[in-house]
Amino acid sequence: MSEKTPALRRDAEHNRQRTLAAAQEVFAARGLQATLNDVAHHARLGVGTVYRRFPNKEALAEAVYAGKLDDIRATAQAALAGRDAYEALRAFLEHALEQAATDRGLRELIRQGTGDSEQIARARQGIVESCGHLIARAQEQGTMRDDITVDDIAPIVAMIDSVMDLPSTGAARPWRRYLALILDGLRTSAAHPGPRSS
Amino acid sequence: MSEKTPALRRDAEHNRQRTLAAAQEVFAARGLQATLNDVAHHARLGVGTVYRRFPNKEALAEAVYAGKLDDIRATAQAALAGRDAYEALRAFLEHALEQAATDRGLRELIRQGTGDSEQIARARQGIVESCGHLIARAQEQGTMRDDITVDDIAPIVAMIDSVMDLPSTGAARPWRRYLALILDGLRTSAAHPGPRSS
DNA sequence: ACCTAAGTGGATATGAAGTATCCGCTTATG
């Protein structure tokens, strides 16, 4: 490790944590377009203090989300161990989207396919890879339509995301309903219920 | 009609049309966030000329889209005449989303539930109303799940919209595929294919 | 042809927002 991290003064380290915590909250609530000034104020720190530790918003966002995203990647990989691949995929998507549901910043990070750091790109790639395996296996198991591919995952996630962004009518979380609807549509049996009724 | 429209000079009227046409194109391609300067330049007119006819971007957008949206409303109303309500709804949604697919500005206008002019609000309301009738009738005809309501329409449209915004991989238009998938899920027969296989 | 009100262009004033720096003051720590 050639990286030198000169060890922060105790108060400085404390403020670093405050900054991260505040960023977490602010990004979750208002999205990545929140300003570092917002974050600093929320942490009850001066702007300068924040800029001293994180050169810019991107760096801060990465510090906040790299771990979270890698957790998701790990969950996806763990899902590979499941017997029923379709169910494993379903459970994984529900878990991942659950995270997204409560964190607008995460949602925006996932959505923008472009310009993410190496660390985040790697997580993204790992997730896609695991989903690919699950899809292939579900198809072998005969539980998923053969015309589904990995490329369907991103659109599906995008679709559910978009429901989350909607000014929801009830206090409910209708995204689960739609996720179920869509995933149901991916099942073999539902592909086309059959010929016209008459 | 107490409205006085003092009749424009011929060249002025011509430029007004150019402005509308340019706005149409620019909004369709780059969305409503395009500036009036963009529009003016695209029409090969000075900015001042555009501002002379349209006090601001909102007014221009309304002039461009009021008609388009009302056409969609009319289509929805016409769909009420169809025998098969489910099929009529499906056809209407496909038609309306076809419009949206080629016009980013229209998409943004549809998405933002807030702050639209009276004219546009009326169209929106009419569309929702017709969809409501179609849903109710399809349920009477036994072709649609009973737990679907009008409130499901907006999320479904939002979901398909989000697919359109995606940096599409192939040159294809994958939104039709997902619309079909979702609508299939609304059918009675697909509600739940049945008990577990074993 | 000529007059004048209507129209035109586009440089530019205005304003809003976000980013990032600077530097006088404070505080941890050996």
Next chain:
DNA sequence: CATAAGCGGATACTTCATATCCACTTAGGT
């Protein structure tokens, strides 16, 4: 207690969109 590290937050910079202004051009009536 010396001093390097850290802090705060006013503010300089940018960027970008909106909207205006006014010297100049032109349609169209007489």
